[in-house]
Amino acid sequence: MNYTPTTADAVTLVRARWALMIAFLVNGAIFANWAPRIPLIQGNLGIDPALLGLALAGLGIGGLLLTPIAAAAIGRFGSRQVLLVSVIALCGSLILPAIAPTWWALLATLVLLGGSDAVMDVAMNTQGVLLEKRTHRSLLNGFHAAWSVGTVVGGLAGTAAASIGMPVAAHFAAVSVILGSSALVASRWFPRPAPSEENNHDKQDPGTPRTIFGPSAALSLLGLIVLFAALIEDVPQSWSAVYLSSELEASSGTAGLAFVAFSTAMLIGRLISDRLVDRWGASNILIVGGVFVACAFGASIAIVTPITAIIAFAVAGLGASPIFPIAFSLAGRLPKIASGTAIGTISMVSRIGFLIAPLAVGATASAFSFGLAFTLIALSGLAVAALTATLKPRLS
The missing domain is CATH 1.20.1250.20 (MFS general substrate transporter like domains)
Structure with missing residues (x-):
C-alpha cells in the first residue's frame, strides 16, 4: 500500500526531519574532526608526504568500491536500515586510523572509513528524498546545510583537540561515542519506507518530476x-x-x-x-x-x-x-x-x-x-x- 500524506502524523514528519538533520550533521562532523589530526598521525607513523597521499587516496577508493553496494543494500533492506548500519560503521571506524600501526594498516582503515561514508551518503540522501515525497516540499538543501554545520563544528573540535595536544585515539574515541550515540538516538525517527516508495515504479506524487524521455x-x-x-x-x-x-x-x-x-x-x-x-x-x-x-x-x-x-x-x-x-x-x-x-x-x-x-x-x-x-x-x-x-x- 502506498504512503499518502493524509496517513502521516505531522509530529512524526517533524521528528523525521530533525533526525535526518542529525544524521547529516554527524556525517559532516566525522571528517571535519579527522582532518586537523592528519599531521600528527603522519608524524606518529613516520611517513613522508608521498606515502601519506597514497594512504589518503584510500578514502576515495573506499567510496568508489562501496557506493554500488549501497544501492544494492537499499534495494534489499531499505534506506532506513542501511543508514542505521552505515552511521554505526562510520563512527566506529573513525578510531581505526588513530591506532593503525603501519602505513598499510592506515590505508586499510581509510578505505573502510571512506566506504562507510559513501554508503551513509547514499542512504541519508535517499531518506531525504523519501521525506520530500511525503511532505511535497524541498528539504535536501536544509539537510545539506546541517552537513555544513557539522563540518564547522567538527573542524573547531578537531582543531581544539590538536591545540591542547589531546591524543588522537582518545579524541576520536570521544567523537565516535558522542556522535554515534546522537545518531542512534535519532535513528528511531528515521523515516520507514514502504517498498513502493523507494522503487519509484508506482504513480508519482504531484510534486515529483515526470520525464518525457527515458x-x-x-x-x-x-x-x-x-x-x-x-x-x-x-x-x-x-x-x-x-x-x-x-x-x-x-x-x-x-x-x-x-x-x-x-x-x-x-x-x-x-x-x-x-x-x-x-x-x-x-x-x-x-x-x-x-x-x-x-x-x-x-x-x-x-x-x-x-x-x-x-x-x-x-x-x-x-x-x-x-x-x-x-x-x-x-x-x-x-x-x-x-x-x-x-x-x-x-x-x-x-x-x-x-x-x-x-x-x-x-x-x-x-x-x-x-x-x-x-x-x-x-x-x-x-x-x-x-x-x-x-x-x-x-x-x-
Whole structure:
C-alpha cells in the first residue's frame, strides 16, 4: 500500500526531519574532526608526504568500491536500515586510523572509513528524498546545510583537540561515542519506507518530476551536473589559499579567508534554497546557481586584490550551494529507477569528480595559469546551467 500524506502524523514528519538533520550533521562532523589530526598521525607513523597521499587516496577508493553496494543494500533492506548500519560503521571506524600501526594498516582503515561514508551518503540522501515525497516540499538543501554545520563544528573540535595536544585515539574515541550515540538516538525517527516508495515504479506524487524521455537519459544529465559540481566545490578547498598567496601575494591568514567565505556562503545558500526551490522550481535555481559560479570564476582574470578574490569565492559558494542537493533530489524521484540506485549512481560520479578535480586544476595552473584553470571552472558553471536547461523541458 502506498504512503499518502493524509496517513502521516505531522509530529512524526517533524521528528523525521530533525533526525535526518542529525544524521547529516554527524556525517559532516566525522571528517571535519579527522582532518586537523592528519599531521600528527603522519608524524606518529613516520611517513613522508608521498606515502601519506597514497594512504589518503584510500578514502576515495573506499567510496568508489562501496557506493554500488549501497544501492544494492537499499534495494534489499531499505534506506532506513542501511543508514542505521552505515552511521554505526562510520563512527566506529573513525578510531581505526588513530591506532593503525603501519602505513598499510592506515590505508586499510581509510578505505573502510571512506566506504562507510559513501554508503551513509547514499542512504541519508535517499531518506531525504523519501521525506520530500511525503511532505511535497524541498528539504535536501536544509539537510545539506546541517552537513555544513557539522563540518564547522567538527573542524573547531578537531582543531581544539590538536591545540591542547589531546591524543588522537582518545579524541576520536570521544567523537565516535558522542556522535554515534546522537545518531542512534535519532535513528528511531528515521523515516520507514514502504517498498513502493523507494522503487519509484508506482504513480508519482504531484510534486515529483515526470520525464518525457527515458529516465536513463535524465540520470545521465544529472550525473554530468554533479561531475561539474564536484569540480566547482573542490577548487576553494584545494586551491583558494594557494591562489591568493601565490598570485595575489596575500598573507597566510588572509589567504585562508577565501575558503571560509566560500563555505559560509554555501551554508547560507543551503539554508534559504529550499524556500527558493518551492517558489521558483528546482531547475530555475540550478540555472541561476550555475550562472553565479560562472560569473565568480570568470571574473578571475580581472581580480587583482585578495579582498576581491574573497568576494568572488563567496559568490561562487552561494551559486554552488544548491547544486548537489537539487541533483540528488531530482535523481531520487526519477520514475522507473529505484531511489537508491539513482542516488548511488550520481554519488559515484561526484566522487570521481572530486578525485580528478585537484589533478586537473593543478596541472592546468602549473602548465598555464590559475586564470585559465579558473576559466575552466567558470565553464563548468555554465555547463551546469546548460545541462539543467536541457533537462528542464523534460521535467513537467
